[in-house]
Amino acid sequence: MKATTLYISIPIVAWSIWILLCGKCLDNALQQLLVAASGSSTLQLKQAKALQETGWWPSSTTTQARSNYSSACHWDGITCNAGGSVITIDRSYRSLGGQLNLNFSFFPNLVRLNLSLNNLDGRIPLDIGMLQKLVCLKLYSNMFVGPIPSTLGYLTNLEFLDLRENKIYGSIPSEIGMLKNLTFLYLSSNMLVGPIPSTLGHLTNLEYLLLGQNKINGSIPSEIGLLKNLTNLYLSSNILAGPIPSTLGYLTNLEYLDLSENKINGSIPSEIGMLKDLSYLNLSHNFISGEIPSALGMIAPLLTMDLSYNNLTSNIPSSLTDIYRLDLSHNSLEGQIPNGYALNHNSNTLNGNKDLCGQFKIFPLCRKGKKSIITEIKTFVPISIFLGFLVIGGGGILFSRCVFKKNQIESRGLKNGNIFSIWNYDGHIAYEDIIEATEDFDIRYCIGTGGYGSVYRAELPSGNVVALKKLHQKEAENPVFYKSFINEVGVLTEIRHRNIMKLHGFCVHKGCRFLIYEYMERGSLFCVLRNVDEAMKLDWSKRVNIIKGIAHALSYMHHECIPAIVHRDISSNNILLNSKFQGFISDFGTAKLLDLDPSNQTLVAGTYGYIAPEFAYTMTITEKCDVYSFGVVALEILMGRHPGELLSSLSSSSSSQNMMLNEILDQHLSPPNRLIGQEILLVATIAFACMNTQPKSRPTMKCVSQEFISRRKANLIPLTAVSLLQLRKQAAYVDGSGFAYC
Structure with a gap:
């Protein structure tokens, strides 16, 4: 038991x-x-x-x-993973100030950090190297100072690094060579010094390397030839010396090469002829000597080659005749000009069909003689008259004194009368008045700085206020910027529209070059949207009217001007507002007259975030490029911020598709009433149609303009009932005749 x-x-x-x-x-x-x-x-x-x-x-x-x-x-601009940990911080375009005081140790899973286009200052913190999972770092267009922290080398997952347009100084740390996954490296427009580190040769995935507009010295390292995936190499406006390394010939994917405005010497290596995808080559403003390799003419895609302002000698190779834009001016070339050339070759010792185009190369005006050139220029600016004389020679074509619109100059009145009569007598009087009004362009009158000049406010003796866009001295001497200056004059004297900013005149006088515009009290749309007080004054009705005005102006440019005019840089920075918050398109420096250029191929022009996607790989300009940019601006006006993050999420995330239209609207304003809500629904639908990735599927601006004018009967659909997925379906474009709406 x-x-x-x-x-x-x-x-x-x-x-x-x-x-x-x-x-x-x-x-x-x-x-x-x-x-x-x-x-x-x-x-x-x-x-x-x-x-x-x-x-x-x-x-x-x-x-x-x-x-x-x-x-x-x-929160706006924050994305988290499934576990609730932050993976994206995007506070770009927010007018943020102060230092970057984020405690990075609390963000071990952060993948994307975008603080671009703000006013952040101070140094980039060393502990940014703690963001081990970071893939994309964008800090461009701020006021950061100090050196690039070497701790960036710890971010071995980084693919995109953009520190452009700051005040960063010191040398490029060799530790950047540790970023083996990097595909985009943008460090241009800073104050960097020292040599290009040879360790950059380790970045074999790199596609874009932009180091231009710094003070980088030394020679171009031969290791740069190891970057076999590189498509864009921009080293312009530095102090680089020594020869061009022959190893550049190994960069067989290179499409864009700019080494201009340095102190590079030696000869052009024939190995550059191996770059079979190259479409743009700029070696101007250096000390390059020797002959032009005939192998350059064997590069089939090469559209633009600028070798001006060097010490090149001997004859021009006959193989270069197929290059669309060719500038060989200011060298020591000699001999005969081969038949079939349309080029710029002043200050050379050449025989045969001499070109009188000079640096003032508006269109190909070659082999026409002085009289023909003057006729061409008057055709280019048909309603302007020229005060002074033309000088044709090594310095190109120069205008002395000032040029103003004919109707202004022919008007009669007192010097202290209205703005038109100021210019009654001659350009000199207007010039003196402007110098007096701005105290010789004193910084106190400066109201903004743009890509190639500064803008000043000037109150003339008549009491009229004008805006003056003045080229900086360095840019005034640069033929590229001067061409942009003259291009803007040519376009704006041709067009008249209530929503296009008026040009009153321009002046090239005593080395001082400026444009005179009507004054816009509110400044740029970009700044207004990012200023809380100003944005709140920009109510829904005003926003819709701005969008409509831009659409009508672009329709006029594309369909009523002969030849058609494509702006190429429609962005919120280039939409200016007057005191009544009416919108005006400005900045025509990059505008293009389509019929005068059969190829319509050009260099990248425009503002990042607004450029049509097809332009990146076709380099071809059409009206549909402006249509895409208009769509981005229209959506930006509704959202109060650039829609880039939204567009990215829509293309990659199904959850964003279910967002309602009212959720993406600018939260600074009260929700719109139902009537204006239908206008917003129309604008949003059109905006998405304009941003179609396929150019042929985008509407024309004429169609967009007509949609706004037709005032179709509104279906009172609440914005809370319209999802972004529905909106994208509604944006389908039908047979070039209209939109399909639910």
Whole structure:
């Protein structure tokens, strides 16, 4: 009996012990899960607090974060992963100021950080190297100073690094060579010094290398030839010396090569002829000597080659005749000009069909003689008259004194009368008045700085206020910028539209070059949208009217001007607002007359974020490029910010497709009433149609303009009931005749 009892008791005791031990295991596992969950919650709280302390979000948003630790995931510009950890921070175009004081240690999963186009200053923190998972870092167009932190070398997952347009100084750290996944490296327009580190040769995935407009010295390292995937190499406007390395010939994917405005010497290596995809080559303003390799003419895609302002000698190879834009001026070339050339070759010793185009190369005016050139220029600016004389020679064609519109000059009145009569007598009087009004362009009158000049406000003796766009001295001497200056004059004297900014005149006088426009009190649309007080004054009705005005102006340019005019740089920066918040298209320096250029191929022009996607690979300009840019601007006006992040999420995330239209509208304004809401629905539908990735599927601006004018009967659909997915379906373009609406 005792044995039986013992036999039965052993399994019971064992079972009891197993339950006890496993129960403890289960308890430990549960505790670990709770600790993990608690840790996740703690991280989210720390992230929300760190974001709150930057001051980059409204106080109302961060107050909500204190009551709900996960609310940071719903903030504007923040994206989180499934576990609630922040993976994207995008506060671009926000007019943010101060230093970058984000605690990076709380963001171990951050993949994208975009703080571009703000006013952030101070140094880029060293602890940015803690963001081990970072793939994209964009800090361009701020006021960062100090050196590039060497700790960036720890970001080995980085694919996109953009530090352009800051005040960063010091040398490029060799540690950047550790970023083996990097495909885009943009460091241009800073104050960098020292040599290009040879370690950049380790970046074999690199496609874009932009180091231009710095003070980088030394020679171009031969290791740059290891970057077999490179398509764009931009080293212009530095202090680089020594020869061009022959290893550049190994960059067989290169499409764009700009080494201009340096101190490069030696000869042009014939190996450049191996770059069979090259479409743009600029070696101008250097000390390059020797002959022009005939192999350059064997590069079939080469459209533009500028070798001006060097010490090139000998004859011009006959193989270069197929290059569309060819500038060989200001060298020591000699001999006969081969037949079939239309080129720019002043200050050379050449015989045969001499070109009188000079640096003033508006169109190909070669082999026409002085009289023909003057006729061409008057055709280019048909309603202008020229005061002074033309000088044709090594310096190109120069205009002395000032040029103003004929109707202004022919008007009569007192010097202190209205703005037109100021220019009654001659350009000199207007010039003196402008110099006096701006105290010789004193910085106190400067109201903005653009790509190639500064803008000044001038109150003339008559009491009229004008805006003056003046070329900087360096840009005034640069033929590229001067061409842009003259191009703007030529286009704006041709066109008249209520939504295109008026040009009153221009002046080339005593080395001072400026354009005179009507004054726009509110400044650029870009700045107004990013200033909370100004944005709130820009109510829904005003915003819709601005969009309509831009559409009508572009329709006029594309369909009523002969030849058609394509702006090429429609962006919120180039839409100016007057005191009544009416919109005007400005900045025609890159505009293109389509019929005068059969190829319509050109260099990249425009503003990042507004350029049509097909232009990147076709380099071909059509009206549909402006249509795409218009769509981006229209959506930006509705959202109050650039729609780039939204467009990216729509193309990659199904969750964004389910967002409602009212959710993406500018939250600074009260929700629109139902009537204006239908106008917004129309604008949004048109905007998405204009941004179609296929150019042929985009509407024409004439069609867009007519849609706004037709005032079709509104279906009062609440914006809360329209998803972005529905909106994109509604944006289908039908047979070139209209839009399909639900």
